[in-house]
Amino acid sequence: MRMKLVASVAVCALTTMALAPNAHRNAGGTVAGKVTFTGTPPKMKPIDMAKEPSCAKEHATPVMNESVVTGAGSTLGDVVVYISAGAPSGAAPASPAVFDQKGCQYLPHVLAMQAGQKLEVKNDDQTSHNIHPLSKVNPEWNKSQPPGAPPIEVAYDKPEFIPVKCNVHPWMHGYFAVLNTSHSAVTGSDGSFSLAGLPPGKYTVTAWQERFGTQSQEVTITGNETAKLDFVLKATEY
Amino acid sequence: MGKLFAAAVVVIALVSAGVFVAHVWWLPPDISALGLRIDRQLDETMIFTGVLFVAAQIALAVFVWQSSGREGAIRIFPGGPMPLVGVATVIVGLEVLTLIFVGTRVWAKIFLAPVEANAVHIDVQAGQFAFYFRYPGPDGKFGVPHPDLIDEGNSNFFGLDPKNDTSARDDIVSASLVVPVDRPVLLTMHSKDVGHSLYIPQLRLQQDFVPGLVIPVHFTATGITRTEIVCTQLCGLGHYNMRAYFEVLSKDAYEKWLVDQAGQ
Numbered sequence: 001m002r003m004k005l006v007a008s009v010a011v012c013a014l015t016t017m018a019l020a021p022n023a024h025r026n027a028g029g030t031v032a033g034k035v036t037f038t039g040t041p042p043k044m045k046p047i048d049m050a051k052e053p054s055c056a057k058e059h060a061t062p063v064m065n066e067s068v069v070t071g072a073g074s075t076l077g078d079v080v081v082y083i084s085a086g087a088p089s090g091a092a093p094a095s096p097a098v099f100d101q102k103g104c105q106y107l108p109h110v111l112a113m114q115a116g117q118k119l120e121v122k123n124d125d126q127t128s129h130n131i132h133p134l135s136k137v138n139p140e141w142n143k144s145q146p147p148g149a150p151p152i153e154v155a156y157d158k159p160e161f162i163p164v165k166c167n168v169h170p171w172m173h174g175y176f177a178v179l180n181t182s183h184s185a186v187t188g189s190d191g192s193f194s195l196a197g198l199p200p201g202k203y204t205v206t207a208w209q210e211r212f213g214t215q216s217q218e219v220t221i222t223g224n225e226t227a228k229l230d231f232v233l234k235a236t237e238y
Numbered sequence: 239m240g241k242l243f244a245a246a247v248v249v250i251a252l253v254s255a256g257v258f259v260a261h262v263w264w265l266p267p268d269i270s271a272l273g274l275r276i277d278r279q280l281d282e283t284m285i286f287t288g289v290l291f292v293a294a295q296i297a298l299a300v301f302v303w304q305s306s307g308r309e310g311a312i313r314i315f316p317g318g319p320m321p322l323v324g325v326a327t328v329i330v331g332l333e334v335l336t337l338i339f340v341g342t343r344v345w346a347k348i349f350l351a352p353v354e355a356n357a358v359h360i361d362v363q364a365g366q367f368a369f370y371f372r373y374p375g376p377d378g379k380f381g382v383p384h385p386d387l388i389d390e391g392n393s394n395f396f397g398l399d400p401k402n403d404t405s406a407r408d409d410i411v412s413a414s415l416v417v418p419v420d421r422p423v424l425l426t427m428h429s430k431d432v433g434h435s436l437y438i439p440q441l442r443l444q445q446d447f448v449p450g451l452v453i454p455v456h457f458t459a460t461g462i463t464r465t466e467i468v469c470t471q472l473c474g475l476g477h478y479n480m481r482a483y484f485e486v487l488s489k490d491a492y493e494k495w496l497v498d499q500a501g502q
Contacts, residue, residue, distance in 0.1 A: 045393045046502055048413035051368055051481050067392045130475060144475065166393060168476040170368050173391025211392075238401035 029221035031229050032194040035079045035187050035207055039235040041068045042211070047171045054126040055104035055169075066109045067173065067211055068235070075191030076209060076233060078110045080161075080177040082184035083195060084216060085204035092117035093182055096153070099164075100173070101129045101145070106164060106174030110210070112184040113176065115159050121145070121152040130167035133176055135160055142167060161208065175210055207231040240306025244299040251295035255288050269461035269486070272348045276442035279344040283337055290333065314419030330364045353456045357422035360415070363396060365430035366445040369467065370395040373410040375500060381406020388430065410499045414483040415467060417459055418492035427453045435471035438484055446471055459486040 004103035035091055049055045083088035097113035099106060102124040123129050123145040131152065132142035137160040142154050156162070156178040166172035177184070185193040195205070198221050206216040212233040219227045257263070272432035301444035315322040361372040361380060374380045382405075398406035417423045427436060429447035436455075437444040440463060444467055445455045487495060 042392075047393070049484050052479070063392050065391075114264055127479070129267075163391065168367055168479055170365065170390040170395065171393070 009059060013187065025238055027197065027199075027224070029198045029224055030194055030196045030226040030227055031083075031198065031203070031219055031221070033192070033229040033231070035076045035081065035191040035231045035233065036074045037076050037195065037233045037235040038072070038074070038132065040226055040237045041070055041223065041235040044068060049104055049169075049171070052104055052127055052169060058103035060065050063103070065171075065173075066105075068209075069109070069189050069190035071191060073191075075187075076212075077187050077189035077207070078108075078192070079187045079192065079231070079233070080110060080112050080179075080184060080208045081187065081192075081193040081195065081231070082112065082177075082179050082206055082208075083181045083198070083203050084206040086202055087181040088199055088201075090182060091169075092158050096120040098122065099176070100124055101131070101166070101172075104129075104166075104169050104172055106172060108174075108186065110175045110177060110186050112186050113156070114182045114184075115157055115178050115180060116155055117182075119154050119156065119176070121154070123147060123149055127169060129172075131164065132167050133160045133162045133164045135176075138162070138178070161209075161210075177208065205229055207233065209233055212236070240302050244303040244306070247295050247299045251292050251299075255292050258284055258288060260423040265439050265442070267440070267461075267463075268442055269459055269463055270442055271458035271460055272498070273442035275344050275348060279341055283341065285331075286337065329335065349455070351456075353424045353454070354422040357424040357456060358417060359424045359426070360417070361396070362415070362425050362427045362436065362447075363430055364427070364434035364436070364469070364473075364480075365395070366474050367469070368413065369415070369434075369436070369469075369480070369482040371412045371415045371482075372396055373412070373496065373499070374405075374411050375408030377405055377408055380403040381409050385430070408500065410496065412499060414485055416485045416487060416492065416495055417460055418489050419459055419486050421489075422456060422458045424454060424456045427455060432473050433471050434473050434480070436467060436468050437470040438465070438467055441467055441486075444470065462486050462488060 007123050012090070044065045044067070048065055049059070049063070066078065077084065080224060092114040095169055096118035097111055098120045099111050100122045104125060104127070121131055126147050128144060128146045130142060130144045134140065135156070137158045138156045141154070145152060156176065158178065159176050159180045162176040164174040164176060177186075183195045183198065185195055187193050199220050202218065202220045204218055206214055208214045215231050215233060217229055219229055221227060265277075268274065291486065359374065363370050363372070381398045381400070381403045383398055384397040387399055388394060393411070395411055396409070398409060400407045427445060427447050428451065429449045432449060433445065434447040436447065441457050441459060443455065443457055445453060447453070464483060464485045467482045467484050469477055473480065
């Protein structure tokens with residue numbers, strides 16, 4: 001009897017310890033779903049990197065333009081889904097958002113971060129880049145980064161969707177999604193997203209795609225449930 | 239000491255001239271229909287200036303040799319420095335004017351000659367820091383470029399408006415200049431931002447891009463090749479990295495390339 005009690009206490013303690021690091025993420029509700037499109041999306045063209053042989057040789061097949069990324073079943077990738085209203089305010093995550101320049105591409109193509117969060121821009125190429133985020137609300141800057149240079153560390157204070165270009169390689173193109181919230185996700189090509197750890201409340205969830213604009217929906221979380229929410233964006237060919 | 243200097247001047251002049259005579263550093267073989275004229279003109283200019291250069295250096299050496307160790311024997315030009323400058327200006331001026339006159343005639347015969355009707359028309363845009371080349375596509379018509387619609391991140395390098403302009407939809411845009419062999423090619427060159435320059439030594443062709451101007455240039459490539467085009471006008475931070483490839487393909491390979499590009 002006594003042994004049983006000790007054993008169960010031990011099991012309980014171990015379970016709690018195992019779950020503890022994720023406890024705050026698991027508490028609360030989740031909004032999850034898929035982003036798809038209707039209509040005809042524009043045809044993405046291959047990028048000719050012949051002028052930069054060190055990058056061209058990193059790609060076995062030509063890299064396609066990434067402004068519209070689609071998957072099987074009309075799913076839409078690189079869509080930022082975030083809580084645009086009702087989100088619990090919180091400090092920006094301590095870990096930096098990392099933007100990499102590799103093979104003369106921006107990885108990821110769309111990077112979501114919270115206002116005030118540290119942003120780290122790396123150059124993993126054997127060529128110089130000149131990163132130039134075209135911000136309008138936040139101060140604009142552009143910085144040259146030769147191969148092997150240390151990461152550029154910056155932070156944006158105000159929410160804004162910022163197109164990013166390279167002043168040396170015209171085809172390089174990406175986005176910084178600076179948001180008021182840490183509750184955000186960028187969809188993969190399967191279009192799925194999940195926003196976890198939401199306390200009960202009413203939220204506005206917004207999906208943003210660089211070519212097809214934004215769409216918002218309201219959702220109410222009451223406990224630990226997963227609310228299903230799908231977005232259908234209207235694609236235009238041109 | 240003066241005699242040593244005179245000998246050194248002669249040696250330096252002859253070695254320098256010898257480098258040019260022996261074509262140690264020279265242009266790559268010419269593969270253009272009209273390049274021969276440029277080469278001939280280049281040779282004439284080199285011979286003309288080369289002979290004058292060697293003669294001037296030898297004259298200098300002779301005077302130095304004669305005057306060496308005879309301080310006080312140095313004579314001045316009759317009438318003093320002003321007539322010296324006057325005579326030098328007239329002689330050098332005549333040389334330069336002769337070269338300009340002869341060279342311009344050769345240049346004009348090539349650049350101002352009428353373009354053949356069957357020429358392949360390629361629109362060339364230079365911008366910091368890449369060249370882009372546009373072909374009219376199957377409809378044979380170029381879409382109208384709108385600088386305000388340029389959106390490089392979406393591969394719209396020329397600012398085309400495919401939504402409203404149907405002739406723009408099939409325009410082919412390439413980062414390489416690909417042309418068929420033995421067929422006249424017309425380039426219409428324009429710049430998106432600052433001055434750039436297109437230089438293809440194999441074609442004996444060099445032309446600046448001037449912002450605001452559309453500059454026509456034509457040539458006929460007579461050999462299959464693949465070579466690099468580099469920008470030869472300092473255009474900013476990434477100038478060193480502004481380049482493209484120039485490819486001359488056989489007629490069949492060129493047609494296939496066009497079809498492949500149109501399918502993308």
